[in-house]
Amino acid sequence: MQRSVLDQKWAGYVVAAVSVGALTLLLKIVGAHINAATVSLALLLNVLFIATRWGSLPALLASIVAMLCFNFFFLPPFSTFTIAATDNWIALLAFLITAVTAGQLSARAKRRAEEAEAGRHEIERLYAELRDAFERASHAEALRQSEKLKSALLDAVTHDLRTPLTSIKASVTTLLDEVRGRVDGEPPAGLDAESRVEMMEVIDEESDRLSRFINGLIELARIEAGELQLRRSWGAVDEIISAALSRAESITRNHRVELEVAKELPGVRVDERAVSEVVYTLVENAAKYSPKGSTIRITARRARDELIEMGVEDEGPGIQIDLRERVFDKFFRATRDGDVRSTQPAGTGMGLAIAKGLVEAHEGRIWIESGRNGKGTRVQFTLPTGDGDVIEERRYSAAAVETQ
């Protein structure tokens, strides 16, 4: 706020002197028929005004000047500063008391106002500070949460990289020891041919596992970054399923595989490779988490007009209801993280996350149910048939024909 000239301290004194002078002149001009009481009230009003606006000292000056003017111009004997009557002394005293009291009162009010203003400023400052601190804190909290998530993911990834690496390293060093011969204080490793093959098998399998894990990471990163490029084309559901099954042949060797595919299913406009990958992942999981000799059932049927529903069902231990959403989270494994007892090697925790990403990229949905008679696991997913697209395309080609 800018201070005007009138806010200056000296301005009060000038205004006090000038205003009283001017008022006196005005009263003198208006005439002698105004009585002394009116004049004194007018001058008192002026003193009050000065007091409220500039405080007690300018008001004091105003009251003295007013008293002198009053005395000189309006009190007999006129044109002298002599005061004859006692009541005129009282008038002078009234001027002084009014000036000082009003000045004090206005000064106090002003101080109060200033204090209130300062208080308001302080509250505003505290509020801003508090808000900033809160914002900083919530920002830090968000950062902390995201850091926590990142470190959890990092833990999961490093664990999955290190586990196969540990088996590989232990196998290789065992084989190396034998080749190099005797190690200090230890009898030479007596590996028979069978053990040697076993070590090498472990190395082979674990390298594949590492490779699968890394491929999964890349696929997952692609889905998460929204860089999944679906190559849609018209395909048949049964062909997609048989492609996945022939790929899964070695892992389903110890299971019975049953197909329940509805007749006369419409064609689907999908990325066949991606959907086949989803089916493969589900079949692989079913084989991994259900006993040998049990049945894996693959179903496909028309759910609604433009929706195909597919499912893979096993006769394994099933997945607890509270874990049925979480198994689609990346790196979540029901066998490890959900404490399900299993002698099977844990998966990468990425298969279902990728499957979900692929299904959703096709505007489909994937979920888990209990199998038949409430036993085992059934993973279901839907795919739009793409009939809507056909109509669109036909319309488009019709329009194209018309314009020709």
Place this chain on the structure above:
Amino acid sequence: MTNQARILVVDDEPQLTRVLRTGLKSRGYDVRAAADGLAGFEAFNDWHPDLVITDLAMPNVDGLELCRRLRAVSQVPIIVLSAKGEEKTKVEALDLGADDYVTKPFGIDELLARIRASLRRANAPAATEAMQTTLHSGDFHVDLDTRQITVRGKSIHLTPKEFDLLVYFIKHSGKVLTHRTLLAALWGGNYVEQNEYLRVFVGNLRKKIETDAASPRYILTEPWIGYRFDSGEP
């Protein structure tokens, strides 16, 4: 030639137990494997192995709980398989009584060396400890009655606490000792968080016994965990 010693491997990773079983068997050890702490504890009670190798993160009963349960009933040497980043759990396992640890991924030689050291310690005669008045280990000779110590044939002068610390080290030669274990053994339970105490005493002790205190060969630092004493025994 066979070692005959019986080793129980507890790990939920079937490929690793497969490798360890074959690798250790080829060295003449008798090996059994269990997939989790619960099965491991059952196998222990059943089979009474001479040494237990256990992973830390396992379903059902984890490695820590297994250490706790084993220590409640036995002094069998325990080697923990841990990963970098699991330091806290590793220290906890050592505090619970595990004897040593190997960090994944490891070479079979490293594991074999730890197995040998742990078995040797376990087989060392300890029955006469109460009667024992002298200690001999590697470069160290200790007369417990007169509290005199010679290192490499030279007599050294130690303060009473330094003497106690060195004797504790010698008695647990080769074993990883956590800060907590050492503090509790030397100063009592109220001092287990006072790592700086220990650092000062170890520093002083190194100046008196090491040929080069800057690169110690007797009192070895196990980063974030504690110390391991190597008496120089061949």
